[in-house]
Amino acid sequence: MELPAQTFQVTRADLVRYAGASGDFNPIHWSDRVATTVGLPGVIAHGMFTMALVGRAVTEWAGSPDAVVEYGVRFTRPVVVPDDDQGTEIEVTARVREVTGDGLTRLEVTATCLGEKVLSQARATIRTAR
Amino acid sequence: MPLDPSFVGRTYPPTAPYQVGREKIREFASAIGATDPAHHDPEAARALGHSDVVAPPTFPVIVTMAASSQIIEDPALGVDYSRLVHGDQRFAYTRPVVAGDELVCTNTIEDVSTRGGHGFLTTRTDVSTVGGEPVVAVWARYVIRGEA
Numbered sequence: 001m002e003l004p005a006q007t008f009q010v011t012r013a014d015l016v017r018y019a020g021a022s023g024d025f026n027p028i029h030w031s032d033r034v035a036t037t038v039g040l041p042g043v044i045a046h047g048m049f050t051m052a053l054v055g056r057a058v059t060e061w062a063g064s065p066d067a068v069v070e071y072g073v074r075f076t077r078p079v080v081v082p083d084d085d086q087g088t089e090i091e092v093t094a095r096v097r098e099v100t101g102d103g104l105t106r107l108e109v110t111a112t113c114l115g116e117k118v119l120s121q122a123r124a125t126i127r128t129a130r
Numbered sequence: 131m132p133l134d135p136s137f138v139g140r141t142y143p144p145t146a147p148y149q150v151g152r153e154k155i156r157e158f159a160s161a162i163g164a165t166d167p168a169h170h171d172p173e174a175a176r177a178l179g180h181s182d183v184v185a186p187p188t189f190p191v192i193v194t195m196a197a198s199s200q201i202i203e204d205p206a207l208g209v210d211y212s213r214l215v216h217g218d219q220r221f222a223y224t225r226p227v228v229a230g231d232e233l234v235c236t237n238t239i240e241d242v243s244t245r246g247g248h249g250f251l252t253t254r255t256d257v258s259t260v261g262g263e264p265v266v267a268v269w270a271r272y273v274i275r276g277e278a
Contacts, residue, residue: 008163021154021161022192047216048191052162055187065166065226066178068187072220072269121218 001096003107006057010045010079011087018049032083044078050090050118051075054111057092061107062126069104070125073111077118088113094124103128132244133251133274137207142237145197147260152229154192155185162186175228182229189227191219194255194268197235201253202272207239209251209274217250218271224264232260240269247276 015029024046027034035043051073059065081087091112098106109122152172159169167174168184175183202209227233234257241252255268 014161017161021158022195024195048188048195048219049162051219052186052188056162056164059164059166059187064178065164065168065186066180066184068221068223068226070220070222071187072218074218074271075216 003061003094003096005091005093006060008053008056008090008092009087010049010053010081010090011085012043012081012083014087015043015045015049015081018046018052022046022048024048040078041080043081043083045081047075050079050111053090054092054109054119054122055124057094058107058109058124058126061094062105063129064127067127067129068124069127071123073109073119073122075118076120077113077116079113079118090118097123099128133207133209133242133249135242137239137242140239142200145200145235145237147232147234148193148196150185150193150227150229150231150233152183155183155189155227155229158189158192159186162188172229180226180228185227185229187221187223187226190221190233190257190266190268193233193257194235194270197237197255198253198270200237201239201251209249209272213275215273215275216270217273218252218269220269222267224266227257227265231265233257233265234260241271249274249276 094107094109105128107124111119164186236256238254240254243250251272257266258264
């Protein structure tokens with residue numbers, strides 16, 4: 001079963017806000033100068049910000065903010081965020097892999113930016129909604 | 131310089147307690163656009179059976195990333211931070227983090243290897259309350275890019 005797709009817009013302002021809230025001030029997430037010096041095309045989103053947005057999608061599907069039992073991802077491709085008002089978009093979809101007898105649902109999650117997957121092995125286990 | 135595989139299995143002393151504040155959870159939830167009332171309103175969280183506002187699933191990384199400096203900045207291990215790339219991240223929850231928790235992290239090095247000129251480091255952080263109640267186990271895998 002496929003779950004309804006969710007789309008998240010990501011702008012530079014979101015990265016600055018996430019940096020402050022998370023304490024991750026690595027300049028590749030706010031300075032084009034530093035990002036390009038280390039070989040990136042420009043400022044990229046924190047991997048953990050992408051993971052947090054995908055986590056929002058997962059809790060949304062679960063129907064409860066406290067239903068996530070396990071959640072893991074591999075970061076495979078950076079999310080480049082241009083310095084304009086639109087930024088970029090991350091689209092998140094998921095497929096139910098398994099519903100266990102003891103009340104758990106296992107999801108296989110896909111996150112893409114500009115049509116390219118930005119995560120692999122993205123999986124979440126949630127308590128099945130009653 | 132390749133990472134020393136003898137570090138596998140090493141456990142570090144528990145970190146100083148991190149006090150989870152209600153406003154920090156609200157700030158983090160707002161930064162990721164998480165609007166569920168249980169992240170913001172203690173009454174909504176209590177209705178779900180929690181003592182105070184509930185943190186979003188990736189909130190524990192605030193605590194574990196700070197704690198992991200114990201490993202990443204361990205001069206004996208010798209990780210080159212400028213070459214460090216976050217590869218994988220995983221959380222296994224006993225329960226969600228809630229405001230008022232005082233969290234202690236115990237870091238363990240689960241794996242150290244070198245392949246294709248790149249170093250790989252897997253850490254496990256057991257996050258528990260100061261009273262010893264387990265809350266969440268957090269794994270991170272880092273790639274230390276080799277010299278091109």
